Amino acid sequence: MELNALSAISPIDGRYRGQVQHLDEYFSEYALMKYRVLVEIEYLLFLGEKKIVKLPAKVKAHLRKVAEEFDFAAAQQIKDIEKITNHDVKAVEYFLKARLDEVEAGEVKEWIHFGLTSQDINNTSIPLSWKNAVEHEYLPALLNLQHKLHDFANDWKHVPMLARTHGQPASPTRLGKEFMVFVERLEGQVELFTHIPFAAKFGGATGNFNAHHVAFPKRNWIDFGNEFVNNILGLHRMQFTTQIEHYDNMAAHFDAMKRINNILIDLCRDIWTYISMDYFKQQTKKGEVGSSAMPHKVNPIDFENAEGNLGIANALLEHLAAKLPVSRLQRDLTDSTVLRNLGVPFSHIIIAIKAIEKGLGKLLLNEKKLHSDLEDNWAVVAEAIQTILRRENYPKPYEALKELTRGKAHIDKKAIHSFITTLKVSGEVKKELKAITPQNYLGVVGEF
Incomplete structure (x- = not known):
């Protein structure tokens, strides 16, 4: 079958393709080629700078145009070259050399990928695509959600609600x-997340600029x-690396995202x-069905869908955070195939937020x-009464309220007021x- 929404694995x-198809600009094979081409071109231009x-003006302009106009046809050319080279980054190098031939810049061709290894390209292009995805997609989506929650908080700041600790009625709160x-919670974790640099490796075959230094020993390559x-790239270069980036900062991003996901699951x-307790009803949409058997149902499927997607994302982020920082000696290839899955947990998170x-x-x-839940649970004011009695030096107030309320089938306003009447105060x-009352025993909270 051809790949489409029905045949995709x-x-x-x-x-969910319609919700996340725009993420292919960051995480697809096409995107990886686009960012590799961008880094190779920026590197060559920087060598010229x-x-x-020596880069003639027409060559610089042509290179900029190649980067700006990179499309699927260009990506397919690279894939065709890769069928021969069996090496994806080398295919990008040959693609760019062919593009230089278009402006008769043969004397410049061998400066493409000068002194580099493939990981100098991968460990800059992937962090760059990750940075763009985080800054253009993830953080805006998360902050928009946070703002919506803040709006709800403001709308309901004066609505009293029965709290439940251990699932049992507890001192009232405000919705x-x-x-x-x-x-x-989201604000705090986003703040931590944004302090983690987008790290990159750039230093030649084993991180020491060997080839660069041997060609130009007087140049300060560091x-x-x-x-x-x-x-130029807007990343953070690690100073001491093997052939590959450490991935410690990227792992920190994954761990931060997991914590944020856990907050959203909560x-x-x-x-x-709250929906199951009938504190919230849900708007219905004409034509929608809540249950194939029970016509009355309006299920909270959006929150269930989000929880499931966040769980999948966390499982993948856990593997990414644990695997990527571990590599044998100066380099093995296990990071390569794993990194190609960065867009999977990212997509599940975006689906969940939506x-x-x-x-x-x-x-x-x-x-x-x-209101009715508060009225049905007058026992929750027992804390307030025994605390005031403590203030008044009343003997054993906690025990007195415990005897009145603990485990009793129903304590109403009448029972509480009758008890108060008997107090020697x-x-x-x-x-x-x-x-x-349960409606006014709400304490104080900060401004929001």
């Missing part, structure tokens, strides 16, 4: 504050490499539970249910205690 290229090779918990990688499970946003868009607050304190 991976749901990323099948069922440093007057190591908006519970959403702010996730806003703050400064050259630092300036090229840091200033969010999905909480909202799923699902969460879709689910959030369906939520309808059911304040009546939140001043009338003023009794009035203070009777003013406490």
